[in-house]
Structures are given as structure tokens and as C-alpha cells.
Amino acid sequence: MKFRKAVLSALIAAAASAAAADQASPRLIGRFFSEKSSREEHRLGIAAFADIDLSGESEDSLELAGEIRVDCLHPNAPKDSAWMKKICNGSFSIAGTDGKYMRVAPMGCGFGVLAGCDMAGEWFPVSLKIPLSQLKGSRITKLELFMYNDTAAYAQHADDGNKWNNGSGIKLRARNFRVQAVR
Numbered sequence: 001m002k003f004r005k006a007v008l009s010a011l012i013a014a015a016a017s018a019a020a021a022d023q024a025s026p027r028l029i030g031r032f033f034s035e036k037s038s039r040e041e042h043r044l045g046i047a048a049f050a051d052i053d054l055s056g057e058s059e060d061s062l063e064l065a066g067e068i069r070v071d072c073l074h075p076n077a078p079k080d081s082a083w084m085k086k087i088c089n090g091s092f093s094i095a096g097t098d099g100k101y102m103r104v105a106p107m108g109c110g111f112g113v114l115a116g117c118d119m120a121g122e123w124f125p126v127s128l129k130i131p132l133s134q135l136k137g138s139r140i141t142k143l144e145l146f147m148y149n150d151t152a153a154y155a156q157h158a159d160d161g162n163k164w165n166n167g168s169g170i171k172l173r174a175r176n177f178r179v180q181a182v183r
Helices: 002-023 082-086
Strands: 027-037 043-053 062-072 087-095 101-108 124-129 139-149 170-181
Touching: 027 043, 043 170, 062 087, 062 139, 082 087, 101 124, 101 139, 139 170
Parallel strands: none
Antiparallel strands: 027 170, 043 139, 062 124, 062 170, 087 101, 087 139
16 A cells, blocks of 8 residues: 555656646747758758747846757768858857848857757757847847858768769758746
């Protein structure tokens, strides 16, 4: 009987903990898009327009969140993802009411925001603080994220039959990008 009470107590505690976690979930303020893909080019860019009102929001609670992935479309891609280091030198940017982009964070596989992003074809979560005090106006009107396909600089592997170049073989994808309050 003591065992059943202990199990029941543990289940009740777990349910209470889950309910508290649900209450602390981020509050959605605005959404940019469900899913978008870049073109297969040297500059892998994704842009979206929105009208997200940030009036009354606190700078320390705002974040840009979503997921990205890098897809290799080469038919005989290398077995490892070492080439991902050549998807680099990009950024996340947002624009306020003046329409001018403001860089939120650098982006590139293998360093910075995407330091853990080293597997092609897998979704990678991203969340970045929004510097509200630097944004012109109290609205976000645009989002842009991009990286460069510099695979032409990738050293050929013995098992790699690809002709890597800057203009083909790679796509950047993004999904569920939104602005949310986390406190």
C-alpha cells in the first residue's frame, strides 16, 4: 500500500510540475511564417513581412524564435557533414517602422548562434533576444535571415563525386518563426 501511495504522490507531483511549466510557456505576440525555403543560390536568404505590435512589451522578455535547417540537394553528398562549416557568414535581422534592417545576431553553421548546427537535414531550434530599445518604433515589420553557400571552398572528399559550387546544391529552410514573450 505504501508503494501505491508513493507512486500516486509522484504522479500528482509530476502533473503539478507540468501544469506550472504550461503556465510559464512563452506568450505568442506575432508570427512571421509557418515554413519558407531559400533558393538554391550563393546567398541563402529568407525574408518575411509582418506587422507585429510590441507596444507595452518589456525588452528583457522579447525573443525571436523558430527553427532552421540546411538541406544538401547533391545526389552524392559526403557521408559526413563537414561541408556544413562552409555555410556561413549570415545573420538574423529585423526591421522596425522605418523599414531599415537591424542585425539581431550573426549566423553560420559551426560558430556563433548555430554552433551546434552540424547535421544536414535536421531542424535546429533558434531563439534570440530582441533589442527593443534599438528598434525604430514599436513594431516589427520585416524579418530576414541568410547565410552564404561557400561550399566551393570545401575540400573534396574521396567519397564525394559532387562538383561543389556557390550556386547550387544547398537550401536554407526555416519554420515557425515568431516573436514571443518569455516572462
